[in-house]
Amino acid sequence: MREEFLIYGFDFDGTLCIHDYPRIGVPDEEMINIAKTLKNDGHKIIMITNREGKELQEAVLWCSSMGLTFDAVNDNLDEIKKAWGVNTRKIFVNKFVDDRAVHSEAFKLEHGRKGTLTQRIANLKDLVLIQGQDGNWDFDPYMLGMYNGMELALSVMEGRNPVYRNAPEHMKEKLA
Numbered sequence: 001m002r003e004e005f006l007i008y009g010f011d012f013d014g015t016l017c018i019h020d021y022p023r024i025g026v027p028d029e030e031m032i033n034i035a036k037t038l039k040n041d042g043h044k045i046i047m048i049t050n051r052e053g054k055e056l057q058e059a060v061l062w063c064s065s066m067g068l069t070f071d072a073v074n075d076n077l078d079e080i081k082k083a084w085g086v087n088t089r090k091i092f093v094n095k096f097v098d099d100r101a102v103h104s105e106a107f108k109l110e111h112g113r114k115g116t117l118t119q120r121i122a123n124l125k126d127l128v129l130i131q132g133q134d135g136n137w138d139f140d141p142y143m144l145g146m147y148n149g150m151e152l153a154l155s156v157m158e159g160r161n162p163v164y165r166n167a168p169e170h171m172k173e174k175l176a
């Protein structure tokens with residue numbers, strides 16, 4: 001066992017296979033291979049699922065038929081139980097992989113008090129429009145650089161190529 005390892009929690013339905021509960025869906029081979037690679041690299045993997053009884057047993061057997069065996073199923077690692085002296089109801093993992101999971105930072109972007117990501121991009125677009133008005137962007141090299149920097153940021157957010165502006169004639173004269 002390596003000294004430093006991470007604990008990964010994997011959901012089953014919709015994560016290791018296409019969601020088809022109570023049946024077992026088509027395997028997500030890419031995900032299964034990632035889990036196997038992590039385990040081979042010395043990390044720990046836990047199956048975390050709502051499945052119980054017969055359905056749970058079927059899922060565990062299905063995984064082992066694909067060469068995927070877990071260090072724990074719906075339970076904390078023995079190492080964690082021993083170290084903490086308690087088996088907490090929330091299973092401890094370093095990373096949780098679940099088709100229904102949303103990262104807390106992504107969740108704040110969509111629901112937080114600073115507005116949605118879409119709203120924030122719209123705010124940036126307004127500022128780029130103001131900076132792009134004549135008398136602003138073409139005032140001096142600093143303001144031109146500011147415009148092009150803002151345009152670069154907006155283009156990244158919008159997933160497109162930036163449309164830069166070149167120095168106007170009067171600025172070129174000053175620079176020459």
Ligand SMILES: [Mg+2]
Pocket residue numbers: 011012013014015098099100
């Ligand atoms: Mg799921």
